[in-house]
Amino acid sequence: MSTPTSDTRDQAERGRYDTQPTVDLPAGEKIVRGSAAWQTAAETATSRGGALLVDTYPGVDIPALTAQVRAALPDWTIVDAEDAARPVAEIEQLIAPNLTDDRVLGVMSHFTLSDFYDDAKLSEMATTLTGKTVVIGWGAGLLADRIKSPTTVIVDMARWEIQLRQRAGATNWRADNANEDGLRKYKRGFYVEWRTADRHKRSLFDTVDFVVDGNAIAPAEPHPDSPDAGMITGAAFRQAMQDAATRPFRVVPFFDPGVWGGQWMKKVIGLDPAKDNYAWCFDCVPEENSLLLEGEGGVIEIPSIDLVFAQPVELLGAKNFSRFGADFPIRFDFLDTMGGGNLSLQVHPLQDYIRNTFGMAYTQDESYYLLDADDDAVVYLGTKTGIDQQQMVDDLHTAQEGGAPFPAEKYINSFPARKHDHFAIPAGTIHCSGANSMVLEISATPSTFTFKLWDWGRVGLDGIPRPVHLDHGIRNIQWDRDTEWVDENLIDQVETLRTEGDVIEERTGLHELEFIETRRHWFSQAADHDTDGTVNVLNLVEGDEARVVSPTGAFAPFVVHYAETFIIPASVGPYRIERTERSQSERFATLKAYVRGSRTSDN
Structure with missing residues (x-):
């Protein structure tokens, strides 16, 4: 089995990778937990004489949250914000064009949360809200401008935690899809729910009174050492975001297994040795990662995208904000195949294609930087000079239909990969990392836009063949990126x-x-x-x-x-x-x- 090189092991042992980096809360700010948190919010609402609006990110466990609020505030009336939502069938029809029939790929939506709510029902609900009333649910914040003196709480949640819960059987928002394919659940979140939710919560950031860690709200019995979900004031949240945008920081990385996953991260980073492998580490993907805010009372977890939304110019810079808006354009992640297998043979869409087909602003140009590699490590990159393009396409279809395996070595270049090599991979270039490599992948941020062409005859960890998109992929292959072009333009460009x-x-x-x-x-x-x-x-x-x-x-x-x-x-x-x-x-x-x-x- 492949092992990290000796100098890599020595570096790792002396400087242990921190899997739980934190960002400081402002001095003097306190994290309040459990019943005390909800009582604190209720006291603010009582002093103002208005309702308590608890707006949740889709994915928050509403029954568990409601039970906690009810236990803390037994004499308060609880109202379900989603009673004012449009009928499920109506919402399903509205979002269907964005979800498409594909298992993975959809079309980016531009809904606002008000599109999913009945305006008349919201107005009617607002007239019923009196003192000692709590409104809970995704959409509670829509009532803020319809009632007097509201107190608003955001119960936020990281997308990685949502994905883990969906794999375990959680549903999408107002969907009866507990047993649905996890990739389809993710697609609905990625293209519709999370986009809509981000627009909504961002509109509340300037005025929200309290922020709660929704990742820690769950119905199961907590571990004895696990603290209750933490709450901070809106002022503390805003100041923490302002402070974080003026100093170095790290997001919380997360690690995931895969069919091609390796052993490097287990050994070097010190991950659970009982796991079969780790394939990915997402170490700078603010849409997916979290921030741990630390202060008096411990830590609370919020999505790192909140920092991008709250401080886009200070974080990104004026020119980046002008070009990308509040969107973090750079992504760093790890691809570990040490002792594992090849990644799928793939291609990313061209800029024109991704905009016109999926509604994305920019595409996933990327690169592979080799943190470590065995002597036999290679990177597959570009087509071989002089190949028969139609024959390659025919062979890809034959392999996808269960016929002879695709002869990748016949059509695709493979280049030796050594530690500290850096391979450029502009969109439209066929590529994949081979086995026995540890890749730091540096790319533009869009995710889910990998068109797999050949997956070496494997199935996913769920036992289902991983999605292959030959039609999309073939339309984006740049055939002129052959052996000579790749060698001249993408290899050894130091x-x-x-x-x-x-x-x-x-x-x-x-x-x-x-x-x-x-x-x-x-x-x-x-x-x-x-x-x-x-x-x-x-x-x-x-x-x-x-x-x-x-x-x-x-x-x-x-x-x-x-x-x-x-x-x-x-x-x-x-x-x-x-x-x-x-x-x-x-x-x-x-x-x-x-x-x-x-x-x-x-x-």
Whole structure:
């Protein structure tokens, strides 16, 4: 079985990867839990003389939440906000064009939550709300401008937790689909529910009175050491988001198994050794990841996308906000095939195709950076020069229909992959990582838009063949990206930009078609950086432990460990990455990504 190289193991042992990084709450802010939290919210509502509106993200366990509120406030009347929602059949008909018949792919929606509610019923509900009344549900916030002096609570939830619950049998919002394919549940969330919910909660951020950790609300008996769901004030939430946008931070990574998954992360990061494998780690995908806010009373978990919504200019930079809106454009994740298998042979849609077919603003250009690799590791990239294109298409169809396996080696280039190699993969390029590699994938953010062409005859962990989209994929293959073109444009594109003391800065070679720029900095003591008005995403790809410091003392030193991804908001400006006193590594390297043309100096 493949194992991490010795220097990788040494770095990991000295600088242990932190799977639960936190972000500080403002000094003096307290997390309140259990009945005390709901009593605190009720006291505010009573002092104002209005109703308590508890708005929930779709996926929050409403029965469990209601039971907790009822236990804390036994003399309060509880109203179900969803009594004012449109009939289920009407909503299903409304969203059907966005969901399509495909198992995975839909069309991006632009609904607002009011589209799912009956305006007359909302107005009627508002007239019935008197003192000591709690309205609970996704949509409670729609009543805020219809009643006097409301007190508003957001019960928020991370998408990763929603996915885990859906795999265990949870349904989509107002859907009787407990036993439905998990990919279809995810599709409904991705294209409809989460988009609508994000627009809705973002509209409440400036005025919300309290924020509650909905990830911790569950009907099952909690572990004896598990705290009740935490609540913070809206003011604390807003200040925490403002503070986080001025200093380095990490999101909470999550790890998932896969049919091709490997063993590297188990050994290097220290994950559960009893698991068969880990295939993915999502370490910078704000739509999916969480932030842990820490203060007096412990921690609460909120979606990291909340920071993007609350502080888009400070986090992303003015040019990125102008181009992408409140959308985090850079994604870092791990693909672990060490001791595992090949990823699926795949292609990502071209920009024109993804916009016209799925309603997405931009596509998934990406790259593979090799954190580690065995001697036999390869990356499949581009078609071989001189192949018969129609014969390849015919062979793909034959394999998909259960005939002879697709002869990938006949049609697709494979290039040796070594530690610290970086392969550019602009959309339209056939690609996949082979076995025995540990890939840091750097890409644009859109997810679910991988068109699998061949999955090596496998089924998913659920026993069902994983979705293959030959028709979409074939329409997007760029056949001119053959052996010579790939070798000239996508392989070994490292360019040394400067050497200064012990610092070497390199451009590692994403193609000009891709909007992400990547820079690698080698150093033994320290390397200076400047966000120059744009968000930076980095990973410590070599070295055991380093810290990020401000030359002006603008933020507290921030320690990072080998393989950790960290984010430097655009507002930070100058910063330095330096070895710590505990560091034993002789040299260090960071890989930094940012959006081309987004810096203040790019004029």
